[in-house]
Amino acid sequence: DWTMAAYREQAIEAIRKQVGDGRVLCALSGGVDSSVAAVLIHEAIGDRLTCIFVDHGLMRKGEGEQVVSMYREHFNIPLVHVQAQDLFLSQLEGVSDPEVKRKTIGRLFIEVFEAEAKKLADAGKPADFLAQGTLYPDVIESVSFTGGPSVTIKSHHNVGGLPERMNMKLVEPLRELFKDEVRALGRELGLPDQFIERHPFPGPGLAIRCPGVITREKLDILREADAIYLDEIRKAGLYNTIWQAFAVLLPVQTVGVMGDSRTYEFVCALRAVTSVDGMTADFYHYDMEFLGRAATRIINEVRGINRVVYDVTSKPPGTIEWE
Numbered sequence: 001d002w003t004m005a006a007y008r009e010q011a012i013e014a015i016r017k018q019v020g021d022g023r024v025l026c027a028l029s030g031g032v033d034s035s036v037a038a039v040l041i042h043e044a045i046g047d048r049l050t051c052i053f054v055d056h057g058l059m060r061k062g063e064g065e066q067v068v069s070m071y072r073e074h075f076n077i078p079l080v081h082v083q084a085q086d087l088f089l090s091q092l093e094g095v096s097d098p099e100v101k102r103k104t105i106g107r108l109f110i111e112v113f114e115a116e117a118k119k120l121a122d123a124g125k126p127a128d129f130l131a132q133g134t135l136y137p138d139v140i141e142s143v144s145f146t147g148g149p150s151v152t153i154k155s156h157h158n159v160g161g162l163p164e165r166m167n168m169k170l171v172e173p174l175r176e177l178f179k180d181e182v183r184a185l186g187r188e189l190g191l192p193d194q195f196i197e198r199h200p201f202p203g204p205g206l207a208i209r210c211p212g213v214i215t216r217e218k219l220d221i222l223r224e225a226d227a228i229y230l231d232e233i234r235k236a237g238l239y240n241t242i243w244q245a246f247a248v249l250l251p252v253q254t255v256g257v258m259g260d261s262r263t264y265e266f267v268c269a270l271r272a273v274t275s276v277d278g279m280t281a282d283f284y285h286y287d288m289e290f291l292g293r294a295a296t297r298i299i300n301e302v303r304g305i306n307r308v309v310y311d312v313t314s315k316p317p318g319t320i321e322w323e
């Protein structure tokens, strides 16, 4: 579309002007905003952009690999892939409080990112700028997502703490755009549709979809169930109608029967909501056939789950995520 083509040129010029011959670091999350920002900045300054992808082991099935191959192969953007799974999972051991999970993940993220930035500086490539996929709604309302005016319901983890700590200047090429415009710009830049239409995914990842303590085993079970659920949603042609859909692995085991033996396994909850901005949301009204199909597949294909329930809570009073 012509407006986005023009915007693209204008934004590239602005980035060149701001950055001069400096270097930029970008923390990739796998989400649409940071990706569009990265691709745009790469067009502007080429390999003076380095992307850092911190893999915390809390991504969905296959997601880490997809991010890495898209940047390296599709866009040819220099990418540091930090395998920090062991660090994150060991520090989260025994943690069940949702806020402690978020804070631990946020703190580790900054530590890992800083260490990588230092490595680059030591290698003679110090960065002067930090890229962020800040959107216009974030600019006008910096109390993001959930918070009412005075209460913090969830402390959102994102890269917000980074610039002050690292004393870096910000490059925010999406500051004037709304989400749908970012998507249009992403298309203009050649990001694959499947990527652009992706549901939002929280910074703390599967940690907040696994109430109670997190174990590798639980994360593996959750990843399998979630992948099947999303596969059924895509097959039913519902992916783009739904704002966000995911599986939650409950820390509850129930009795079931498989063949002629008794089972005692976890309960999986399915969530799907429609929303405009994530501030309020309605639970999605599936037909029961769909839910039955998804539940049967999950129970048959995922070892460790013997019961599936559907969450019919809207926001408010519920939040979208369970933690």
Ligand code: XMP
Pocket (backbone or CB within 6 Å): 102, 145, 146, 154, 155, 156, 157, 158, 200, 201, 202, 203, 204, 244, 278, 279, 315, 318, 319, 320, 321, 322, 323
């Ligand atoms: P809630 O659960 O608060 O979520 O209704 C609203 C939207 O925000 C996402 N979310 C997060 N995103 N860090 C993020 O980057 C977080 O800690 C976080 N918690 C929730 C959630 O997925 C939904 O899109």
